[in-house]
Amino acid sequence: MIRTYLSEEDQRTWDQHVSPAAYALRSAVHKAIGLEPYKAIFGQTMFQHESIYELLRKLDALKEGDLEVVSRNERMELIREKLICGLEGACKNGQRSYNTRARAVSFLVGQLVYRKNFKLSNAAEGFNAKLAPKYLRSVVRGVKGNSLYELEDSSGRPVGVYHTKDLRV
Incomplete structure (x- = not known):
């Protein structure tokens, strides 16, 4: 991902692209689980910069923990259940794909x-x-x-x- 942002002549600025690349990976919806990896781990949407978080806090767009209808533990349990279902489905799809191409081969001594x-x-x-x-x-x-x-x-x-x-x- 970082390679796509670099020019062929000067690759010394690669470290300036690590943060945006990490954000893109953490906030992209994963096909197997149907969630962003960050949300799957922390139970909330990832903010790219602190200024966005502060702006949402000023606009009262963020819910405080004691005002939420569903507790954090309940929300994380729902996310875990979704993850388990998604990963089991992805595993079955992978097995089906692998098993159609896999071949059982054995060789005899002297062959x-x-x-x-x-x-x-x-x-x-x-x-x-x-x-x-x-x-x-x-x-x-x-x-x-x-x-x-x-x-x-x-x-x-x-x-x-x-x-x-x-x-x-």
Whole structure:
């Protein structure tokens, strides 16, 4: 967010944009909970500057604690209930989205697989990672857990333990 306010030539003023960016994040309505994060924590709307608070106080637009119909504890309990419902709904939506894309994969010992190539570019060796193959041929040597497999290269040398997400058939 701060990057959008900075000029490409001079980035030394980044700290002047922290307060407005923090205000924007704290006062924006969160999709999952239907509230601003500040209101969810403190039970009231956030004021960007003290002068706004003072102006509302002079106009008697702010309710005093003893004059409120609903106590602060009751108001916070209502907010908590709304948060719980919103977060449970967001969790269910996330699960549904994840489960439609997730795939259960298992490999057998001795099976041919392709592992992701994590080698970085090295000018001294004359190696450019962008030009290298994305996946390298390997054989499953052993199973280390639900999603971890010990691999070896085609000559039988161990190459390490890899997660299922980094393997292809």
